[in-house]
Amino acid sequence: MSAVVIAIDGPSGAGKGTVARLVAEQLNYHLLDSGALYRIVGHAAFLARVDMDDGAALAALANTLKIEFAIIEGEENVAVLLNGEDVSRAIRSQQGATHASKVAVHEEVRAALFGLQRSFAKVPGLVADGRDMGTEVFTDAPLKVFLTATAEERAQRRYKQLRQKGEAVSIARLLEEIKERDYRDENRAVAPLRAAEDSVLIDSTNLSINEVVRQILQHAALI
Ligand code: DC
Numbered sequence: 001m002s003a004v005v006i007a008i009d010g011p012s013g014a015g016k017g018t019v020a021r022l023v024a025e026q027l028n029y030h031l032l033d034s035g036a037l038y039r040i041v042g043h044a045a046f047l048a049r050v051d052m053d054d055g056a057a058l059a060a061l062a063n064t065l066k067i068e069f070a071i072i073e074g075e076e077n078v079a080v081l082l083n084g085e086d087v088s089r090a091i092r093s094q095q096g097a098t099h100a101s102k103v104a105v106h107e108e109v110r111a112a113l114f115g116l117q118r119s120f121a122k123v124p125g126l127v128a129d130g131r132d133m134g135t136e137v138f139t140d141a142p143l144k145v146f147l148t149a150t151a152e153e154r155a156q157r158r159y160k161q162l163r164q165k166g167e168a169v170s171i172a173r174l175l176e177e178i179k180e181r182d183y184r185d186e187n188r189a190v191a192p193l194r195a196a197e198d199s200v201l202i203d204s205t206n207l208s209i210n211e212v213v214r215q216i217l218q219h220a221a222l223i
Pocket of ligand 1: 012035039097101104131
């Protein structure tokens, strides 16, 4: 019996992370937050002062990292451990997002993370969220979802999240960063962010999280 993969791709802030977790919980599937892997590589490169333009050096670094995901009781997000140290907070900051997007442009880095990502596909199934789950990593997934929302709505959501965490940010600045990141993700030469031809498109701008989850589960029931 092979693992069923549900690929959820889309730009940052479309709600992929929360939706993927809820769908995985409902179906009792495993979960892969592929963005966390790029964030870890970016964070490690920043700490080790590796040049973010040097794809080969970044890939070599990526291959040395011991990455673990841990469920911590009472915590909403899965904790991310790098070489045994909890780096969840650092990688989920705005700076963490920027570093991730810079290292993600390199083919060597993407190749270094490919096998690791594929290894998450275990029975009964996997919900994988990212930018290229349906187009590159799990091209054989029976359900591919492309989840979007307007940049303005995504900036609003991010603003609320960061405020809750006590990070001081301006919404105008966030919107600018989101647009820059979208541009980088959509226009990079390797694995650019785009909807797979066989994906289901969901625009979450005016939908609640529960409604998005409901729609995905409805599609999943038809697999
Ligand atoms: O989903 P996220 O915001 O945690 O992703 C952080 C960055 O990593 C994002 O700018 C693009 C990159 N990324 C990617 O290139 N491919 C993926 N599968 C997931 C994330």
